[in-house]
Amino acid sequence: MDQRKRKLLYASPFPPKKSGISDYSEMMVYGLKDYFDVSLLIDDYKPSNEALCRDFEIKIYGKDQIDFDGFDNVLYNVGNCPDFHLYIYDSMLKHPGHMILHDLSIYYLTLEYYRDRIDYYSSLYRIAGPEGFFELKMQLRRGMELLHSGPEMPSKIHLNKELLFASKGVIVHSKYSRDSLSDFCGAPPILQIEMPYVKDPLGQRTKVYLKNTHRIPDDAMVLASFGYIQDTKLNHLVCRAVKRLNNELGRCIYYVMVGAGDYVDDYLDGNIIKTGYIGSPVYNDILERSNIVFGLRYPSMGETSASLIKALGRGKPCFVTDDAWFSELPDNAVIKMSKDSDENDVYEKLKHYLKDPEALKAVAAKASEYMNSRPTLEQECKRIRDFLK
Numbered sequence: 001m002d003q004r005k006r007k008l009l010y011a012s013p014f015p016p017k018k019s020g021i022s023d024y025s026e027m028m029v030y031g032l033k034d035y036f037d038v039s040l041l042i043d044d045y046k047p048s049n050e051a052l053c054r055d056f057e058i059k060i061y062g063k064d065q066i067d068f069d070g071f072d073n074v075l076y077n078v079g080n081c082p083d084f085h086l087y088i089y090d091s092m093l094k095h096p097g098h099m100i101l102h103d104l105s106i107y108y109l110t111l112e113y114y115r116d117r118i119d120y121y122s123s124l125y126r127i128a129g130p131e132g133f134f135e136l137k138m139q140l141r142r143g144m145e146l147l148h149s150g151p152e153m154p155s156k157i158h159l160n161k162e163l164l165f166a167s168k169g170v171i172v173h174s175k176y177s178r179d180s181l182s183d184f185c186g187a188p189p190i191l192q193i194e195m196p197y198v199k200d201p202l203g204q205r206t207k208v209y210l211k212n213t214h215r216i217p218d219d220a221m222v223l224a225s226f227g228y229i230q231d232t233k234l235n236h237l238v239c240r241a242v243k244r245l246n247n248e249l250g251r252c253i254y255y256v257m258v259g260a261g262d263y264v265d266d267y268l269d270g271n272i273i274k275t276g277y278i279g280s281p282v283y284n285d286i287l288e289r290s291n292i293v294f295g296l297r298y299p300s301m302g303e304t305s306a307s308l309i310k311a312l313g314r315g316k317p318c319f320v321t322d323d324a325w326f327s328e329l330p331d332n333a334v335i336k337m338s339k340d341s342d343e344n345d346v347y348e349k350l351k352h353y354l355k356d357p358e359a360l361k362a363v364a365a366k367a368s369e370y371m372n373s374r375p376t377l378e379q380e381c382k383r384i385r386d387f388l389k
Contacts, residue, residue: 007070008036008388009059011091012077013084016048018260018277020227020306021079021102027198029056031381036073041066043087061087068095073388078163079103080154080301082112089113092166098388099167104177104302106163107154111147124159132157151232155299164188169387173304174325180302191387195304196377197313200284207289209282210256214273216289221253221354224290226283226307229261229274234296234321239267241347245354246271253354258286287311292353292360293318296346298339300324315368317353317360319346333370335363 010032012025026049032038039057040047047053059066068074074097076088089109092099114123125133135157139149146153164170164181169189172178178192210216223242229235235257242255257264257274268274275286287293293316295308304325311318312333320326322336329336335353337345353360375383 005035005037006072006385006388008032008038009041009066009068009071009074009097010038010077011041011061011075011088011097014040014042014047014049014052017043017045017084019079019081019084021077021084023280024102024196024306025077026052027196027377028381031196031377032384034378035381035385039071041074041091043084061091073097075100075384075388076167077102078106078109080106080108080303082109085109086113089163092163096166096168098169098171099163100171101160101163101177101181102173102303104160104172104180105154105158107157107159107301108147110159110162115147123162127159127162128157129161132159151299151301154301158302171384171387174302175328176300176324177302189387191383193380193383194374195306195309196380197309197371197374198377199313205288206285209285210254210289214254214256216254217252221251221292222290223253223255223292223294223350224258224286225255225294225296226258226287226311227305228259229257229264231263232297232299232301234298235264235294236267237296237341237343237346238294239264239272240343241350242272243267244343244347245351249351249354251354256286256290258283287314287316290316292316292350295320295326295334296337296341297321297326298323300326309371312367313371315364315371317363317367319349330366330370333363333366 010029013019013022014026015022029038039059041059041061044060044063074095076092076097076099078088078099078101079085080103114120124136128136136146139146139153164184164187167188170181171191171193173195178190181187181190225235238255242253245251245253255272260277293311295305295318298321300323302324308318319335319337321339323339
């Protein structure tokens with residue numbers, strides 16, 4: 001009996017590309033390696049993880065000769081950031097395969113792919129449809145650049161139709177995305193899997209960075225958020241709530257934003273801190289030190305959050321917005337805020353839990369319980385193997 005592993009070409013950004021999908025794929029390829037002979041398809045750079053270079057054959061799109069027909073399956077990771085996924089968009093149209101769709105809306109990716117082409121507007125009409133194209137046209141009439149339109153347009157107009165129908169099958173991480181894609185008549189097969197999580201060894205956990213670098217005392221309350229800092233993450237609401245709590249309660253509460261982005265720089269002070277982009281060791285150190293994690297997000301682009309899954313896996317009580325994938329998390333395992341929450345709502349909810357540490361511990365316990373009940377990386381990779389057959 002032939003036990004040959006099927007050959008899989010896996011397309012994705014990897015570190016040092018500063019993307020959550022890079023970290024996701026760095027984990028995923030080792031799970032898939034048990035079921036496939038995996039090669040990596042990347043853009044023109046060298047992965048910073050030497051183990052990837054050692055353990056996998058790496059193909060550079062547009063530079064290496066690639067026999068796509070020599071692979072049993074091609075699996076593309078698609079996100080909404082053009083810097084990391086333009087080559088994947090191009091390859092999917094020329095060499096169709098299966099797709100892991102990380103963001104339901106790929107508005108920015110699609111616009112950037114067609115931006116300098118003579119068929120730009122006709123392509124947008126074809127992909128967005130008449131109603132969506134009308135919205136885009138009205139945006140232009142208002143003098144707004146489509147690529148700089150803020151979150152409203154990409155949350156309404158997903159521009160994912162072309163890649164959806166170029167795919168042999170689509171893998172998503174939420175019921176929200178699955179249901180949305182299923183609304184397309186004639187959509188390819190769709191598999192929903194859980195966002196994988198692999199626990200870090202306990203012996204590798206430290207929590208000294210904030211004390212050593214920012215002089216945060218060991219007994220201080222530390223709130224944290226992880227990922228790119230932008231208006232859809234609602235960081236400004238947390239900044240304002242923390243300033244109020246420190247002024248009114250006389251407490252020394254810190255809010256640490258782990259990531260890049262400058263939209264809340266005016267709030268930065270000794271208690272509200274931005275780290276910029278950091279590597280995994282420091283990221284994990286700050287997560288371990290954090291008492292509460294904020295994963296607010298609105299409007300949603302249909303994304304999931306690997307950083308939130310990691311925080312829940314560490315048993316951290318997390319605040320989330322009750323919308324899209326985040327609303328699918330168990331009500332007792334996270335602290336949910338409504339979509340229209342304002343500064344006062346965040347302030348009152350945070351104040352309540354700071355005054356009731358037992359309630360906070362109960363949420364953290366349910367978070368750990370939930371994460372322990374989820375499928376393993378091995379189980380989800382086996383489901384992917386069966387889906388790609």
